Amino acid sequence: MRWWLPLQGSTFAPEVDGLFVAILIITGIAFVLVEVGLIWFAVKYRQRPGQKAFYTHGNNRAEVIWTAIPAVTMVALGLVSNHYWVQMKGRHSVPANAYPIGIHAKQFEWQVTYPGADGQLGTGDDFTVRNQLHVPVGRPVVVRLSAEDVIHSFFVPVFRVKQDAVPGMQINAWFEATVPGTYELGCAELCGLGHYRMRAQVFVHTQEDYDAWMKQASQEASQ
């Protein structure tokens, strides 16, 4: 039983989780310090008989310190996360050898188009399967996302990949699966009444199994 984050199923997962935990620890420390200070001051300076309130501007040095530390922390986190962002979502981030799969989102299903034997989308041997995303393990995959009607969001938690699919646009999202198994793809954008059932299964295969599945599925599709 997993009580914390989902399985780390792609090359992105350790980096995303590392950043998540780092931010959680930093904000956790800040939270504890601020709350302890709040309670400490509320008790220490509570109203007591004979004690008179007085006006104070505050303390310049303390203000500079508690502004500078969060500012530097934010910039550092921004730089680190930008490094990961460029890897995952940067304009030139998709590896040249990535295996292409088309995903068309519509109310309320995922239409997954496979490139067939030639490994190329947009050719005669392409075929489409509903609500099943099959990918090979250990190989970069690029999904070409489009939407039929409204904005949907392609979200595979084990890959730590989430990308909106927007009508009128084709958006590329890439990942490299690392652990064979069966996982979940969900729509992460409230897209209508059937949003809750807009989900698909993700099958991560070894290359051998993937080739066998591809052969069988393309035969079934052509019949």
Ligand SMILES: [Cu+2]
């Ligand atoms: Cu949706």
